[in-house]
Amino acid sequence: MSDSIFNQNFFEIFSQPVSTELDINLLKEKNRELQSQVHPDRFANSPDAEKRQAMQLTSLINEAFETLKNPVSRLQYMLTLKGVDMNGETDTSMDGLFLMEQMELREEIADVRNQANPLDVLDTMTADLKTKSVDLIAGFNLAFQNDELDNSRKIVRKLQFLIKAQKEINEITEQLEDELI
Amino acid sequence: MALLQISEPGQSTKPHEHKFAIGIDLGTTNSLVASVRSGQSDTLPDAQGQHLLASVVQYKAEEIIVGSAAKQNQIQDPHNTISSIKRLMGRGVEDIKSQFENLSDVLPYEFAETDSTVPKIKTIAGNKTAVEISAEILKSLKSRGEKTLGDKLEGAVITVPAYFDDAQRQATKDAATLAGINVLRLLNEPTAAAVAYGLDTGAEGIVAVYDLGGGTFDISIMQLKKGVFEVLSTGGDSALGGDDFDHAIAEWIIKQAEVKSADLNPGVLRLVLHEACKAKEALSDEQQVQINVEFSDNKHWSGLLNRDVLNTLIDPLIKKSLMSCRRALRDAEVDKDQVVDVVMVGGSTRALRVREQVGHFFETDPKVDIDPDRVVAIGAAIQANALVGNDAEGNLLLMDVLPLSLGIETMGGLAEKIISRNTPIPVSRAQEFTTYKDGQTAMAVHVVQGERELVDDCRSLAKFELRGFPSHVAGAARIRVTFQVDADGLLSVSAREEVSGVEASVEVKPSYGLQDSEIESMLKASMEFASEDKDARSLREQQVEADRVLEAIDSAMADDGEEMLSVDERESILLVRAELATARHNATETQQLKDAMSKLEKVSAEYVARRMNASVTKSMAGHQVDEFKQ
Numbered sequence: 001m002s003d004s005i006f007n008q009n010f011f012e013i014f015s016q017p018v019s020t021e022l023d024i025n026l027l028k029e030k031n032r033e034l035q036s037q038v039h040p041d042r043f044a045n046s047p048d049a050e051k052r053q054a055m056q057l058t059s060l061i062n063e064a065f066e067t068l069k070n071p072v073s074r075l076q077y078m079l080t081l082k083g084v085d086m087n088g089e090t091d092t093s094m095d096g097l098f099l100m101e102q103m104e105l106r107e108e109i110a111d112v113r114n115q116a117n118p119l120d121v122l123d124t125m126t127a128d129l130k131t132k133s134v135d136l137i138a139g140f141n142l143a144f145q146n147d148e149l150d151n152s153r154k155i156v157r158k159l160q161f162l163i164k165a166q167k168e169i170n171e172i173t174e175q176l177e178d179e180l181i
Numbered sequence: 182m183a184l185l186q187i188s189e190p191g192q193s194t195k196p197h198e199h200k201f202a203i204g205i206d207l208g209t210t211n212s213l214v215a216s217v218r219s220g221q222s223d224t225l226p227d228a229q230g231q232h233l234l235a236s237v238v239q240y241k242a243e244e245i246i247v248g249s250a251a252k253q254n255q256i257q258d259p260h261n262t263i264s265s266i267k268r269l270m271g272r273g274v275e276d277i278k279s280q281f282e283n284l285s286d287v288l289p290y291e292f293a294e295t296d297s298t299v300p301k302i303k304t305i306a307g308n309k310t311a312v313e314i315s316a317e318i319l320k321s322l323k324s325r326g327e328k329t330l331g332d333k334l335e336g337a338v339i340t341v342p343a344y345f346d347d348a349q350r351q352a353t354k355d356a357a358t359l360a361g362i363n364v365l366r367l368l369n370e371p372t373a374a375a376v377a378y379g380l381d382t383g384a385e386g387i388v389a390v391y392d393l394g395g396g397t398f399d400i401s402i403m404q405l406k407k408g409v410f411e412v413l414s415t416g417g418d419s420a421l422g423g424d425d426f427d428h429a430i431a432e433w434i435i436k437q438a439e440v441k442s443a444d445l446n447p448g449v450l451r452l453v454l455h456e457a458c459k460a461k462e463a464l465s466d467e468q469q470v471q472i473n474v475e476f477s478d479n480k481h482w483s484g485l486l487n488r489d490v491l492n493t494l495i496d497p498l499i500k501k502s503l504m505s506c507r508r509a510l511r512d513a514e515v516d517k518d519q520v521v522d523v524v525m526v527g528g529s530t531r532a533l534r535v536r537e538q539v540g541h542f543f544e545t546d547p548k549v550d551i552d553p554d555r556v557v558a559i560g561a562a563i564q565a566n567a568l569v570g571n572d573a574e575g576n577l578l579l580m581d582v583l584p585l586s587l588g589i590e591t592m593g594g595l596a597e598k599i600i601s602r603n604t605p606i607p608v609s610r611a612q613e614f615t616t617y618k619d620g621q622t623a624m625a626v627h628v629v630q631g632e633r634e635l636v637d638d639c640r641s642l643a644k645f646e647l648r649g650f651p652s653h654v655a656g657a658a659r660i661r662v663t664f665q666v667d668a669d670g671l672l673s674v675s676a677r678e679e680v681s682g683v684e685a686s687v688e689v690k691p692s693y694g695l696q697d698s699e700i701e702s703m704l705k706a707s708m709e710f711a712s713e714d715k716d717a718r719s720l721r722e723q724q725v726e727a728d729r730v731l732e733a734i735d736s737a738m739a740d741d742g743e744e745m746l747s748v749d750e751r752e753s754i755l756l757v758r759a760e761l762a763t764a765r766h767n768a769t770e771t772q773q774l775k776d777a778m779s780k781l782e783k784v785s786a787e788y789v790a791r792r793m794n795a796s797v798t799k800s801m802a803g804h805q806v807d808e809f810k811q
Contacts, residue, residue, distance in 0.1 A: 032409050036578050040607060040668040044365055044568040055667055059609035066604065170511070177507065 006057075009081055010064035018078060020141050022068060031065045071133070072159045075140055079156060084149050086156060094157065102161050109168050113176075122173050129162050129169075136162070200335040200569040202365060203326040204373070204561025207318065207339055207353065209267040209422075210395045210528070212236050213555060214322040215562035216330060217571065222377070222562045224555045225329045233554065234325075237264045238317045240304035247321040260291055261304045266318075268396060269311035270356075271349030274300045312356045319360035336363035338565040340557050342392075343369035343399045344417040344584050346630050347642050347672050354669070365568040367669040371401035372412060372579055373560030374526040377551055379405045380563060380577075387413070387519050389509075391539055391547065392526040392557075393502060396422040400506050402513040402520070408576030413513035414603045415584050416505045421498065423461075423529030429494040430457035430486070434474060438482035449476060460486050465531055492534050499538045506542060512603045523547040526556055581606055583666055590627035590636040592617065592728070593721035599664050602632065606670060611663040613679075617729060619655045619736050623648040626662055628674055635717060642672070650678035655732065716771075723774040727765040730778055734758055734785060737792060745791050754788065757781045 011018045014030040035058060036042075043054040067073045076086050109125070112118045136155050143151040204222075206213045211233040215224040224232045231249070239251035239262040246254070255262045274292075293301040293308040301308035319339075326334055339362075341353050350367055357364045371390035378384070385405050392399040399417040403410055431453045435445070445453070456474055463470045469487035476482060510517060523539060525547045530536065540547050551559070567577045582603045588596040589612070600610050616624065625646050631639030650658060659679040666672050677684045734754070742751055757780050764777040 032406065032411070032578075032580075035580055036409065036576075039578055039580070041366065041564075041568060041578060045570055055607045055665070056609065058668075059607045059665065062605045062608050063610075174508070174511070 006060065010067055010077060013061060013064045014068065016068075018081065020071070020075060020078070020137055020144070022074065024069065027065070027068060031061065034061050071137060072156065072163055075137070075144075075152075075156050075159065078144065079149065079153060082149055084153055086153065095154070098158055098161075102165065105165055106168070109165065109172060112172060118176055119173065122169050122176075125169055126166065129166050133159060133162055200571060201326075201330045201333070202335045202562075202565035202569040202571075203323070203330075203337045204368075204558050204563070204565045205319065205322050205337050205339045205362075206370070206373075206555075206558035206561060207267065207315065207322075207341075207356075208236055208394065209265050209397070210236055211554065212318050212322060213558035214326050215555070215558040216326060217562050217566035218330075222559045222566070224558050225325055227325055234318065234321060235264075236267065236318055237262060238266070238314050239263075240306040240309065242305055245306070245317055247317055261306075263290065263302060263304075263309070263314050265396070266311050266314045269300065270315060271346065271352035272300065272311070273298050312352050312359060315353070315356035316359035319357055319362060323360060323362055334363075335569045336365040336565065338366045338368050338373075338561045338568065339364060340368050340370045340373050340561050342394075342397045342417070342419065343371050343401055343415040344397065344419050345670075346585055346640055347587075347670070348640070350670055354671070364669075365565055367671075368561055368564055368579070369399075369401065369412070369415065369581055369584075369670075370557045371399050371415065371526065372403070372410060372581055373558075373564065374524055374551075374556045375401070375403050375405065375410055375560070376563050376577070376579065377556045377560035378522075378524045378548065379410060380408075381551065382548075384522055386521040387513075387515055389506070389520050389523045389543060390526060391502075391506070391523055391530065392417075393529040393535060394422050394527040395424050395529065396420070398422060398502050398505065400502070400509045402509050402515055409578045409580065411580040412582045412605075413515060414509045415582055416509035416512065417584075418501060418505055421501055423527075423532075425498050426461055426495050426529065426532065427454050427457045429498065430461055430491070433486075433490070433494055434472060434482070434484075437484050438474065438476060438480075440476055440480065440482075445476070461491070461532065464488055464491050465533055488533075495532070495534055496538070499535055503538065503542050506539075517543060520545065524551075524556075525549050526553050528554055581668070581670070583608065583670060585630045585640075586632055587642075587664060587666070587672060588629050588631075588639065589662065590629060593725040594636045595721055596629050596631070596634060596636045596639050599662075600666065606666045607668050609663060609665045611661050614660045614662060615656050616653060616658045616660075617655050618732060620652040621655070621658070622650055622652050624660060626674065626676060628664075628672070635721075643674075645674065645676075647676045647678070647683075650683040651681045653680065655736075719771050720769070720774070723768075723771050723778075724765060727761060727774055727778060730781060731758065731762060731765065734781065737788070741792065746788060750788065754781075754785050757784045 009018070013034070014027055016022060016027065016030075038054055038057040038061065040051060040054045040058060043051050046054070067077050079086060105125070108121075112121055115121045136159050140152055140155045140159075143149075143155060201216065203225075204215045206215075213224050213232060213234065215222055226232050227234070227248075234248045235252040237248065237251040237255065239246040239254050239258060241261070251262055252264070255264065291303040293303045299310050299312075301310055302314070323334065323337070326337075337357065339353060339357055341350055345353070354364055354367060371392045374390050374392065375388055378390075379388070385407075388403050388405055390399075390401045390403065392401075397417065397419050398421040399415065401415045402413045404413055405411075431450075434453055434457060453474055456472055460470045460472050464486070469485050471483060472486055473483040474481070510520075520543055523543045523545055525536065525539070530539075530547075530549070530553050536547055536549065563577070564579060566572060583600055583606050584602060586598050586602045587600045588598045591597045591614075597612070599612055600608055614624070623646060625644055627636065627644045628642045629636050629639035630642055633639050647660065650660070657680070660676055661679050662674065662676045664672060664674055675684065735758075738751075738754070746754070757777075761777040761781050764774050768774045768777070
């Protein structure tokens with residue numbers, strides 16, 4: 001077992017190029033391959049030190065996998081590789097139009113119960129958010145390739161907003177579904 | 182070239198030694214042990230040919246009886262004959278006290294007064310903990326394994342409900358240690374079932390395992406591919422099972438018989454439950470059954486229960502389980518139509534209505550090919566066999582997840598999530614914290630498990646203290662807390678002050694807990710009470726903020742209040758400070774607190790500006806703060 005993995009970035013761990021466009025099925029495949037090598041179950045009969053290392057390696061692979069699997073955390077991680085730390089950032093300025101849109105969306109979500117077919121409305125919102133995310137990710141690609149890091153960072157911030165909105169939509173969907181039972 | 186070794190039957194085949202390992206399903210009602218022999222995994226029977234071991238332990242003055250013999254003595258010797266002990270694993274004294282009323286019909290025991298956080302049951306052989314009682318069941322299974330296999334056991338895989346929290350898992354592992362068993366791995370029951378089923382059928386794709394036992398319900402969504410079993414999500418309800426079906430039927434009987442349940446003594450209640458259970462089982466084969474109950478010498482009732490009535494009684498309970506299924510699908514990011522098979526596990530899935538409803542929900546006929554009572558033990562044995570190195574191809578791999586979110590208590594009683602539920606394990610995550618008081622050299626870290634926002638609504642796992650890091654001003658220390666969950670789903674926590682490098686570490690031991698039904702309600706409640714939580718959360722956040730503001734002003738005043746402020750200025754600040762301190766304790770609205778804080782902010786604005794100036798001047802001159810005090 002090699003410990004060089006600890007010095008690799010998450011993309012390198014899965015032998016993938018640093019890119020937003022990641023083949024998720026390939027990532028899953030690589031993840032299974034790697035885990036087959038280093039999972040603690042492979043070291044059930046080994047000395048404690050090796051068991052511990054297996055646990056640490058697998059923990060790292062799991063972290064890398066979870067980070068890359070989710071598109072937004074993947075973009076955020078790509079920025080981290082360029083030295084841009086999204087956590088604890090102080091510049092929280094946002095594009096005014098985007099904020100307005102988001103506030104309207106939040107209001108619509110809060111008001112969805114008053115709609116005739118709230119679940120349909122929520123489905124439409126989800127579809128819209130998906131389209132917006134795809135556009136934003138395309139924009140990120142362009143900005144990131146041109147090394148426009150500040151612009152890239154702003155796009156990731158927007159995506160984080162969309163994720164929060166999606167989370168709210170999911171929660172309300174669950175509540176409404178529960179009530180239907 | 183080595184000669185081929187041909188051994189006599191029964192003789193050891195060294196050096197190609199086959200190591201023996203067993204799989205144990207430690208159940209609420211029944212337990213089983215299985216092993217892989219000649220490439221085939223099967224449960225092991227006892228000398229009488231019985232595979233199931235009743236999970237009942239009877240303590241006598243001179244001996245301990247485990248299994249059906251103990252079960253038969255339950256009515257004569259209720260205080261010394263313990264059943265359903267799994268329900269008490271990893272539970273605290275407070276849990277038992279608060280739930281004793283609900284459980285009194287299944288747990289008619291006397292609990293000893295104890296200083297310990299772990300409850301003890303009074304028996305003729307002394308006070309016994311759940312861990313000790315479970316260990317007796319495990320010992321019995323282990324010796325059955327040794328007798329059948331005729332060889333020294335390398336170790337065992339023991340299954341636990343996927344929804345077991347850290348304390349319950351740790352208690353199970355402790356029981357095994359007590360029974361002298363080397364635990365190769367704690368394995369989630371649905372995962373074990375999927376292994377048995379997957380290797381049996383060679384199925385690939387996304388599979389749901391629906392596990393309805395006597396007292397708990399688990400649902401797991403898994404991806405099966407070339408011997409790799411990847412759990413995508415798990416969910417459940419630690420207080421939902423076949424026992425609840427019995428209760429629903431018993432209530433119906435009591436209503437039909439027109440007796441008041443309050444008038445019934447525990448003995449009669451138990452009798453009604455027994456009849457209810459019998460009727461439930463009979464209705465899997467019959468369209469209707471006759472039920473007879475002697476409530477008392479002069480009150481006899483008999484009536485008919487048919488399938489339709491039974492269905493209306495248990496449908497609400499089945500629907501509850503399907504709600505967990507939907508949540509698990511969402512967590513797995515999987516659509517219903519992607520699920521290729523649904524595997525049924527647990528005795529309660531024998532109920533036809535359960536199969537019907539589950540099939541309807543997943544839009545596929547559920548798989549019931551493997552005996553639902555034995556499938557878990559069979560899967561555990563396969564895993565055990567692979568772990569000791571008998572799996573020649575080395576393909577089998579189980580990738581599991583954390584069932585409940587882990588977090589730590591932050592100021593104001595809030596739970597900050599560190600690892601979310603359904604994160605693949607093993608997993609390690611670090612979080613940085615800082616001190617909030619000047620000169621603070623110690624901090625307590627309280628680890629909780631659950632989905633709710635407030636610590637009080639989550640299950641407390643452990644508290645530990647980090648001591649001895651050097652004194653810093655508030656906010657300057659950097660304490661990095663690392664959570665490591667291993668492949669058994671067990672947590673260890675370490676903490677380190679980054680500036681000084683001082684380290685502390687603890688193994689999380691079961692501390693005490695909440696009610697049995699709490700885990701189930703935790704997930705549910707995190708949805709239902711979301712808005713109430715938000716209000717409470719925001720008030721607490723403001724209280725924390727108020728504490729910080731008070732700390733800061735007190736510390737500043739003590740430092741240089743006399744030099745930098747006139748008497749009048751000092752008095753007016755102190756007056757507003759007192760108002761805030763009162764509001765901190767009495768305010769019920771977030772806004773009241775905010776107002777008090779902004780008032781103090783205004784009155785001390787000039788003072789803050791003066792201090793700022795002074796400190797800028799000092800740092801520019803490169804001097805220490807203390808030099809200016811003289």
